[in-house]
Amino acid sequence: xxxxxxxxxxxxxxxxxAENIAxxxxxxxAQEKEDLLAAYHPDYKKNEFTTLRIGPNKxxxxxxELAEMLEAHxxxxxxxxxxxxxxxxxxVLIIGGGGAGSSAAIEAHEAGANVMIVTKLRIGDxxxxxxxxxxxxxxxxxxxxxxxxxxxxxxxxxxxKRELLSKLVCDAPEAIxxxxxxxxxxxxxxxxxMVTTHGGGTSRKRMHAAKDYSGAExxxxxxxxxxxxxxxxxxxxxxxxxxxxxxxxxxxxVLMNMETKELMIAKAKTxxxxxxxxxxxxxxxxxxxxxxxxxxxxxxxxxxxxxKLLYADxxxxxxxxxxxxxxxxxxxxxxxxxxxxxxxxxxxxxxxxHPLETRDVSAASIIRECSDRDEGVDTGTGKAVWxxxxxxxxxxxxxxxxxxxPAMMRMFASYGIDIRKExxxxxxxxxxxxxxxxxxxxxxxxxxxxxxxxxxAVGGIHGRNRLMGNSLLDIIVFGRSAGKxxxxxxxxxxxxxxxxxxxxxxxxxxxxxxxxxxxxxPKLLPNYTNQPSI
Amino acid sequence: xxxxxNIYLFGKQYQVPDNLTIMCAMExxxxxxxxxxxxxxxxxxxxxxxxxxxxxxxxxxCLACQTKVEEGMYVATLPFFPLVKQVYDIExxxxxxxxxxxxxxxxxxxxxxxxxxxxxxxxxxxxQYIAYAQRGEYDKCAEESFDCVMCGVCSSRCPAGIxxxxxxxxxxxxxxxxxxxxxEHLENRVKEIKDGTFNDLIEALMGKPVEELKELYNNREIxx
Numbered sequence: 001x002x003x004x005x006x007x008x009x010x011x012x013x014x015x016x017x018a019e020n021i022a023x024x025x026x027x028x029x030a031q032e033k034e035d036l037l038a039a040y041h042p043d044y045k046k047n048e049f050t051t052l053r054i055g056p057n058k059x060x061x062x063x064x065e066l067a068e069m070l071e072a073h074x075x076x077x078x079x080x081x082x083x084x085x086x087x088x089x090x091x092v093l094i095i096g097g098g099g100a101g102s103s104a105a106i107e108a109h110e111a112g113a114n115v116m117i118v119t120k121l122r123i124g125d126x127x128x129x130x131x132x133x134x135x136x137x138x139x140x141x142x143x144x145x146x147x148x149x150x151x152x153x154x155x156x157x158x159x160x161k162r163e164l165l166s167k168l169v170c171d172a173p174e175a176i177x178x179x180x181x182x183x184x185x186x187x188x189x190x191x192x193x194m195v196t197t198h199g200g201g202t203s204r205k206r207m208h209a210a211k212d213y214s215g216a217e218x219x220x221x222x223x224x225x226x227x228x229x230x231x232x233x234x235x236x237x238x239x240x241x242x243x244x245x246x247x248x249x250x251x252x253x254v255l256m257n258m259e260t261k262e263l264m265i266a267k268a269k270t271x272x273x274x275x276x277x278x279x280x281x282x283x284x285x286x287x288x289x290x291x292x293x294x295x296x297x298x299x300x301x302x303x304x305x306x307x308k309l310l311y312a313d314x315x316x317x318x319x320x321x322x323x324x325x326x327x328x329x330x331x332x333x334x335x336x337x338x339x340x341x342x343x344x345x346x347x348x349x350x351x352x353x354h355p356l357e358t359r360d361v362s363a364a365s366i367i368r369e370c371s372d373r374d375e376g377v378d379t380g381t382g383k384a385v386w387x388x389x390x391x392x393x394x395x396x397x398x399x400x401x402x403x404x405x406p407a408m409m410r411m412f413a414s415y416g417i418d419i420r421k422e423x424x425x426x427x428x429x430x431x432x433x434x435x436x437x438x439x440x441x442x443x444x445x446x447x448x449x450x451x452x453x454x455x456x457a458v459g460g461i462h463g464r465n466r467l468m469g470n471s472l473l474d475i476i477v478f479g480r481s482a483g484k485x486x487x488x489x490x491x492x493x494x495x496x497x498x499x500x501x502x503x504x505x506x507x508x509x510x511x512x513x514x515x516x517x518x519x520x521x522p523k524l525l526p527n528y529t530n531q532p533s534i
Numbered sequence: 535x536x537x538x539x540n541i542y543l544f545g546k547q548y549q550v551p552d553n554l555t556i557m558c559a560m561e562x563x564x565x566x567x568x569x570x571x572x573x574x575x576x577x578x579x580x581x582x583x584x585x586x587x588x589x590x591x592x593x594x595x596c597l598a599c600q601t602k603v604e605e606g607m608y609v610a611t612l613p614f615f616p617l618v619k620q621v622y623d624i625e626x627x628x629x630x631x632x633x634x635x636x637x638x639x640x641x642x643x644x645x646x647x648x649x650x651x652x653x654x655x656x657x658x659x660x661x662q663y664i665a666y667a668q669r670g671e672y673d674k675c676a677e678e679s680f681d682c683v684m685c686g687v688c689s690s691r692c693p694a695g696i697x698x699x700x701x702x703x704x705x706x707x708x709x710x711x712x713x714x715x716x717x718e719h720l721e722n723r724v725k726e727i728k729d730g731t732f733n734d735l736i737e738a739l740m741g742k743p744v745e746e747l748k749e750l751y752n753n754r755e756i757x758x
Contacts, residue, residue, distance in 0.1 A: 027756075139724075146732055150747070186717075192715030192718060221706075407681070
């Protein structure tokens with residue numbers, strides 16, 4: 001049910017629908033993609049980036065908002081806490097209670113380690129919970145890990161660290177099996193064959209799903225397993241500073257109760273950063289599909305103790321964020337909508353691109369349609385294009401939407417839009433942090449010993465763009481791996497005296513660089529108070 | 535100028551624009567949320583909310599991030615509800631009726647009032663999925679409860695003290711692990727990888743110069 005001002009455009013979309021369903025748009029050439037990205041992708045807007053003046057990536061470009069956090073003051077000074085009286089003393093400390101942290105916890109526990117999760121909100125308040133479309137794995141006879149590798153490597157602009165990507169694709173089928181044996185439900189046919197679809201940039205149908213609650217189904221199962229195992233989950237508690245030992249190795253974290261602000265020390269033989277993404281940094285003023293706590297905390301924690309970042313200048317803007325109604329502005333409209341046959345259509349009802357180009361290309365193409373080409377629909381708060389969802393019912397038969405993407409149907413139904421009968425308006429939304437902390441294939445940071453990273457806080461697995469379904473995969477593969485390796489490493493670690501000397505050292509570096517700032521980090525939560533809307 | 539409405543957050547009156555969700559309205563009023571806010575997108579169940587419109591009898595429930603404010607709305611959030619979650623070993627349980635009797639016997643005390651279904655923020659037939667669980671029909675329970683976000687509102691309204699979301703969670707895991715058909719192609723592929731079937735292929739890719747990989751990528755065949 002759209003307001004009157006959309007009527008003319010809606011009619012054009014409806015009138016062209018039958019023809020648009022039959023129409024097979026060609027894919028762009030490599031050169032066309034390159035030119036499009038350079039002209040329209042937000043990562044290529046030079047004035048939105050700045051050069052880091054201090055820290056391990058000094059001299060490199062990152063978004064302004066991230067630079068402010070990376071160069072900011074700690075929330076504490078060393079004298080605010082007593083390192084000799086840790087409240088928690090564990091083998092493996094996991095910071096973050098999403099899919100990566102939970103997978104790591106389960107595997108560390110399985111390996112016999114004394115493991116603990118701290119999370120600033122609740123376990124499961126994470127981008128994992130919101131991943132809708134699916135998880136990739138090359139497990140069909142016409143597919144192979146090598147084909148999966150090529151799809152992801154090319155989709156990421158040939159920038160991924162090959163050893164990480166190779167692990168991702170080779171461990172993928174086993175990751176699906178592990179989840180399935182934990183009781184995660186997947187869409188299957190009666191004989192057990194996985195129902196798989198394409199994602200943008202895949203050359204085989206290898207997207208496994210649980211309707212459009214894929215991440216939620218995985219996350220709630222992992223959470224249930226963490227609780228079954230009795231792994232301590234310290235919720236509403238953030239890590240605000242890492243602790244090193246006198247030898248410069250990671251040895252714990254300073255924790256803060258999010259409600260009472262009480263500070264506590266957690267001592268650990270190994271630490272896993274699994275803090276997730278950064279959508280709530282709202283880079284370039286974009287809305288986001290991310291959960292409330294996605295504020296790049298792990299990058300800040302790691303950076304301050306000297307861990308290197310990789311590709312921190314590249315973000316993923318999901319091509320189809322909801323653009324209307326305003327209440328769900330920026331919310332994710334899963335790529336699966338396009339996997340199931342819906343095409344992107346402009347104001348005049350014209351299909352302007354192949355619906356399954358990679359995400360960066362699709363986002364740039366939509367931005368072009370809404371800017372220079374002036375073919376966008378005016379939503380009242382900006383421009384958008386149509387995603388013609390009724391095509392799905394026409395192609396897959398009546399009932400396909402309710403069966404395959406019930407969450408999407410529900411989200412729009414709340415605002416009186418029946419996506420089975422009416423198309424929806426979309427525009428890119430800040431979705432994923434391609435870059436992050438630099439790790440080796442064991443999951444340990446390349447330059448701080450005993451500090452591991454897993455999940456969205458890692459950089460380099462996907463290169464400079466990520467394919468749909470490779471993120472749910474990476475949190476499982478690298479989460480499990482980090483848990484196992486951190487547990488094994490903990491067995492041989494003897495912790496030296498704890499210190500927070502790095503805070504003063506970083507302060508001195510900042511002062512020497514002449515940086516004046518009142519900012520403190522990590523950000524922990526965005527501030528939306530007293531704003532008309534977000 | 536946008537239209538303003540009066541809402542009552544925990545009884546206190548605020549004027550907020552009428553196009554906001556309850557969650558954004560709380561922030562508009564000045565709340566910095568820590569609890570009761572997770573994904574902001576209808577998936578995590580953190581923002582279970584109970585409200586009553588002034589002058590009306592009916593108590594309504596919703597997710598604060600998915601619901602627009604209305605004039606005269608009295609809002610109480612339910613950021614935590616003490617659900618009972620029983621622990622079990624997924625490897626040793628069996629998908630029989632006994633497991634529910636052991637872990638969640640209170641489901642057999644359901645009085646059929648249907649308050650859970652009326653309260654569900656996802657419009658699920660909660661009482662029906664509990665009935666399936668009672669009968670050990672875990673596949674049906676799993677399907678019926680699939681869209682559950684575990685916000686706990688159903689349990690807050692239940693006179694029998696049932697923790698519906700946890701019952702459904704167990705049913706889904708039993709279904710996913712034991713009852714749903716096994717996937718042969720998955721098992722085969724895992725074995726092939728363990729046997730090193732793809733090692734040469736992968737190693738060849740690992741060693742190729744980028745220009746060659748670009749060529750391969752740009753000319754790869756895409757399944758229809």
